[in-house]
Amino acid sequence: MGADDKIRNKAEEVKGKLKEGTGRATGDRSMEADGRADQAEGHVKQAGEKVKDAAKNVKDAFKKS
Secondary structure: OOHHHHHHHHHHHHHHHHHHHHHHHHOOHHHHHHHHHHHHHHHHHHHHHHHHHHHHHHHHHHHHO
8 A cells, every 4th residue: 555565566567577578588488487477466466556545545535424
């Protein structure tokens, strides 16, 4: 929910993209796959953060009523 989590998740996505590119450039299929997995994990965590934010917004809207 915090900015720190969002930054950490985005960094994981970027790290995965770099790892995937390095793996592709060097022909290391394992590294390339690890990079894709890191990216997917970052995306899932980002989606979770968005769900938390949406739930908080709904909760806040009910408090205002």
